[in-house]
Amino acid sequence: MSVLLFVLGIVLVALGLGVSIALHELGHLLPAKRFGVKVTQYMIGFGPTVRSWRRGETEYGLKAIPLGGYIRMIGMYPPHKGEPEGTVREDSTGMFQQLADEAKEYESSQYGPEDAHRTFVALSVPRKLVVMLGGPVMNLLIATMLMTVLACGIGMPEVTPRVQSVSQCVLPADAAADASCAGEQEAPAMAAGIRPGDEILRIDGAEISTWDDVTTAVRAAGGREIDVIVERDGERLDLTATPILDDRPVYAADGSAETDENGDDVTEEVGFLGVSGTPALVRQSPLKVPGMVGSAFVGTAKVVVTLPVRLYDVAVAAFGSGERDPNGPVGVVGVSRLAGEIVAADEPGFALQQKVASLISMLASLNMALFVFNLVPLLPLDGGHVLGALIEGVRRAFARLRGRPDPGPVDMSRMLPLTNAVALLFIGMTVLLIYADVVNPITLF
Incomplete structure (x- = not known):
């Protein structure tokens, strides 16, 4: 029975995390469609497609690796501006510029002139911010809702x-x-x-x-x-x-x-x-929920800011004989293991009510982590696109003040080398946490 309960805990937290990811992407999808952007894909997971279906111009589906999700909008990068024939740009042979050019050429090939007004880059700065912040804000709302259920419906210790x-x-x-x-x-x-x-x-x-x-x-x-x-x-x-x-x-x-x-x-x-x-x-008063949310945000932000140091400590514990910090970062394997321990626990005083409260608290923490982590101003995170929109807004404001022409949208394709480097770091972090969760896991009991 304990094994079945352990598996049940893993399934419950996996479902909860899957719903959180789906709602995160919905937070991007809804405002994008509301503002007229053409969204070609809404996917949960990465890798090969397991199942998909089409509704209108958007393909919805599930991928094989359930470690995130994405929506695909046309025109994430601005197209090449027209240039006189024979003109050669100074950096046209540079590796970084080549990456940017290839990315923009691929983006431009995905839509025709009739859809140029429906691209992401064609949006105003405020609308870009709404689209890119929609996902993290959705996670914040989920975390707030779960904390409200926890505090006011079940109760706090x-x-x-x-x-x-x-x-x-x-x-x-x-x-x-x-x-x-x-x-x-x-x-x-x-x-x-x-x-x-x-x-x-x-x-x-x-x-x-x-x-x-x-x-x-x-x-x-x-x-x-x-x-x-x-x-x-x-x-x-x-x-x-x-x-x-x-x-x-x-x-x-x-x-x-x-x-x-x-x-x-x-x-x-x-x-x-x-x-x-x-x-x-x-049970607590609803008036205490904002304070709980604020404390959770501050605590999570401290973890994100000190993440390099914490990951070093995880590596030392994983490849040495040290103990894992119970308040340190954990990967998907560690989260699943903790959820299984909670549901299968047979500890005195740890009844069903405490188990439900613990699982809700875990999902609230995961959503707060998704909210804070996605605000980091680095591509490919949402915060990187938010930073690009803010820079675009500042550039256009200065141009208006000086009476100069509109400089146009920020070309985020120039950040592709940094984006790829950050993505590799994220993959390395994920692998390290999975390894640490297997060889030196954090346990509750």
Whole structure:
């Protein structure tokens, strides 16, 4: 059964990623057709065509290698301008210029004069931006939708005010996990009669709605008697506790323990009660979704910016004996493996709800990655075409200000050598990640 569940996880994430890619390309297709551009192909995948069908002037289909997709628009490069017969351009024999000329000649051969007004290069700058940004924006919308479902429909992991455990005694913050309570002071919560399963409602007159409320109230009440109101089996109980002053770790905003220059935990003397809350998935307000999306964007952008360093670390781990960074980049094999582990997991407390939440979170992260990565201003990524359109807009604006003729569209075919180099780097990155995911995979459990 676990093998079947593992395969099911792979299938689910593959379907989710496939739909995300299809919608990304739809984000390019719809505005292109709306603006009158002739779109000849809409394909999911690369390589040999598995199946295709034609609707009007566009061929739709599936390719054998499901690692992306594309739409083909006529006139991505501007045609040669007319020149007097016998004119020889200075760079006509250069390798780079030859690549550009061949690309433009091929583009021009795909349509006749009657379709010249329906080319991509014939679009205005704003319309070019809409077409090229349509794909990444679609991924952003998918990520936002999935995060909304996750946060508002399923819930985010939180520690709730329902008591999970009560300490028997007061032990030092650095005590071993198996330390004995022999001869130690009884914990204030135990002495007050607080028991596992109690729902904490009020502490020292303060209303309790989150575990942070419990922590704040208890830490401020060290050394004095306070009222604690709990609900047990539907009944409200008024209890009295006296949190002791004790050295406890100082935690940062992200929940990690702060350390000093020597690596030791930073502590402070605060109130200690001796209870722990119950982890659970708690539904959030829709108002929190924009913050989640912003945090995901910033985190993903940091990964993309530091990608060369992270890929070096992946290579060291893949070809050496080091461990993979669990927050580092993973390839399609690694993503599939993680999805399989999630669905097949038989861990305590990792029920169906947590599995669904994990898969949704994974797909949201993948779509955010597609959004950010495609904004990188390099061809063949969408961001490269966006940069070309912006340069074109600036050139035309300066020409108008100076009273000069329209310089026309930017000739992106001149960037083909760089485009090919970037494409080779992407292929190398993909191969490296696949190899690392096979020989030294990231695992969850």
